[in-house]
Amino acid sequence: MIEQLNPDGTLQHLVTLEGLQRPLIEQLLERAQTFVRPLDAPSSRSTALAGVTVANLFGEASTRTRGSFELAARRMGAEVINLELHLSSRSKGETILDTVYTLQSMQIDVLIMRETEPGVPGFVAGHVSSHVSVLSAGEAHLSHPTQGLLDALTIRQHKGNFGPLTVAIVGDVAHSRVARSAWRALTLLGTGEVRLMAPPAFMPEPEEFPGCKRFNSLDDAIAGADVIMMLRIQKERMAETSVPAAADYFAEYGLTPQRLKLARPDAIVMHPGPMNRGIEIDSAVADGPQSVILQQVSNGVAVRMAVLEAVTERVRRLRQGA
């Protein structure tokens, strides 16, 4: 497992939430909370990252997440460049490292990368200089740590303590980096009960989500839940598997207002976006009073500001001291 902390205990990289300690996570969430503003207020600004250069490397198209990171970095005063670079591991990993060392030699301080190929962000983090940070913006089906943090922040805003909570993660869990990072965040923060609900073809192996309760009935999974996290289903996957097509999927696994009544009356509904309305979620739920989906988006920028501030903290302190 990749070492993500500097010797002084500060965060250098954020590739996965695995292995991080609860106080660090809580500190990030508290800091992120200070960057949250009402929608009609001016966005939060700081000059903390003045003089810092951030590169967005998105091998996989992702306008939303790229935009969220870009806004977070620029609102803190960083220089941001967008590079359409795909870091693949062909040629025994040499191509990746040549690219990374090239960027490092241009004095880029933070590399934000989304990769379809598992292992790339961690591999890069293991090879950059001690003053360079790597942030994963999504790695294959494995990890999406800032998404996990923004999910945790959203739950915290509504529920406070995680101890008494029952959280249901619903949908294509097997292929979801969102589910994996949310589960890690929830576990680290001491969530009482985490439930997984997936069609059989989309249920992950038990060893991957130890301690979770598993369901194949949506009604059972959300009964009494405090938080329902819906996942995006990739329509292409339906055709490839035994999972029923859109209308049938909705009938069996879609979150409707009727079903939502099975959860606690104050339950919140989450979705990482973009939603497939009428497939995994009913519009009446997505736009209803229990939905916190857009708040998740706002929290995404705040969390990314907190993470950028944290991973550059040591370097900025050293440079100011110099």
Next chain:
Amino acid sequence: MIEQLNPDGTLQHLVTLEGLQRPLIEQLLERAQTFVRPLDAPSSRSTALAGVTVANLFGEASTRTRGSFELAARRMGAEVINLELHLSSRSKGETILDTVYTLQSMQIDVLIMRETEPGVPGFVAGHVSSHVSVLSAGEAHLSHPTQGLLDALTIRQHKGNFGPLTVAIVGDVAHSRVARSAWRALTLLGTGEVRLMAPPAFMPEPEEFPGCKRFNSLDDAIAGADVIMMLRIQKERMAETSVPAAADYFAEYGLTPQRLKLARPDAIVMHPGPMNRGIEIDSAVADGPQSVILQQVSNGVAVRMAVLEAVTERVRRLRQGA
């Protein structure tokens, strides 16, 4: 029709010039004029948009217009992000609004969009929060309001009052958002006579441009004109219609120095660019002393600065008060 004004009468959106009042248009032109600089002088700068986030959403490729908006916004101190998002209306409009609400939740203040699909900018403007503005950078064949304003500004710089003017709009009028927005601006500003000249296949229905005189002879259309606005012809459209191919088109509808002599001696020649030299316009005219084509480009940045300042005015005032 979409309401583009705030309750206090200031501009919130600019999706179309339709329905706007003459004093507002004149105010925008006067403000734009203050941003115009000689070509060799430093570009006009302001900090009016500091703290404002502008997103460029260009579903249709348009390097020039995107660049013009981007420069306008950045020279006023805004944070600009470019997102390759195409807002389509599939899934009953839900996809569009989910995308728009997502951007809004990242505290983006101004959405600049170019769309091939009619109705999208107005639909979005009808749904965003009261502190968010929508600017159309071109909507199907229907509207291109900042182009209409920059055309008006250019004419005003050369001719002063619109009342005594005869303006000929020449080319593929039927498919042209430039023609529609120019006509609206000219009408609002009280232009004496607006003429349309188009090959039969490219002549719009009469009810679309009420009050215009219609011509199918270029010589007749420009006789005595003060302003000749040439439109760009899409070469692909020639093949699809009865419109003659390049050389024949030029012979019949191209603006040559000989023909230009039919207009008033001080007539100006305009074109929204990019030009098809040798098809709709002769190079000797495009580069001649009566051409104001490059001045239109400069005015484009100035007009977009004025519009950005105007649509954010109310929000900036509220925030400063807070």
Next chain:
Amino acid sequence: MIEQLNPDGTLQHLVTLEGLQRPLIEQLLERAQTFVRPLDAPSSRSTALAGVTVANLFGEASTRTRGSFELAARRMGAEVINLELHLSSRSKGETILDTVYTLQSMQIDVLIMRETEPGVPGFVAGHVSSHVSVLSAGEAHLSHPTQGLLDALTIRQHKGNFGPLTVAIVGDVAHSRVARSAWRALTLLGTGEVRLMAPPAFMPEPEEFPGCKRFNSLDDAIAGADVIMMLRIQKERMAETSVPAAADYFAEYGLTPQRLKLARPDAIVMHPGPMNRGIEIDSAVADGPQSVILQQVSNGVAVRMAVLEAVTERVRRLRQGA
């Protein structure tokens, strides 16, 4: 040949190193040196280009070079916009100039362009206004002047004077703009001996590199050399020519640790990147103690800062005086 100097002797354009004088080159290198920082230090910053607008026009994809120019410009306070414009010479050059005059009319001060078509940057430089500068970021196989300067800066950092040096340029010389610009820089700076080593199919005509010694044995070419500049070989070219495929190429022309021993013990190894490890260069050499390849990347940003400062100097002085 294009005039690149202003009447006052300052640099207006940098399209080629051909025709420039040694003192100007030395001045650029000395200035660039002041922008070099240790890798873990903050990047060099200045506000020299505040108020200056730079447009990146990359007709040919080039993430690295585009990024290097973008960082150089932004770290000096310039406004940078990236435009995906391809300047082709169709329609007798009119398309190019219309595009260029359009950009100029938006008050863009510096056009940075990479072009596959020979002659375009010089043609543009010959037509822009006196306050606009053109920088080539690579022109066909002909010229890549900032690469030539960064190569010279790297050699200067290690070797000081060029007079006593023997430099071997190795690989696909015929198709290489890197080789041409390096050779020009080396010649201008009075390099003792420049050697070319290329497979027969890749050896340029003698009149193109007058004064160079030609080799078709790598061992002979690098014997006693102070500097070995490896070129990137385009894999597609191997198939088209009599040049041997990867493994055979490496056996005959690849730089290995064994071969490197033939050079002077303090010889440095250069490569413009991206490298084909195992084809033109052995990883043990690329990553070895004599490699200065990543230093070239760092020097690239510094050189581009110096060039941007130089080409805007006159305009900035005039504007400050005004």
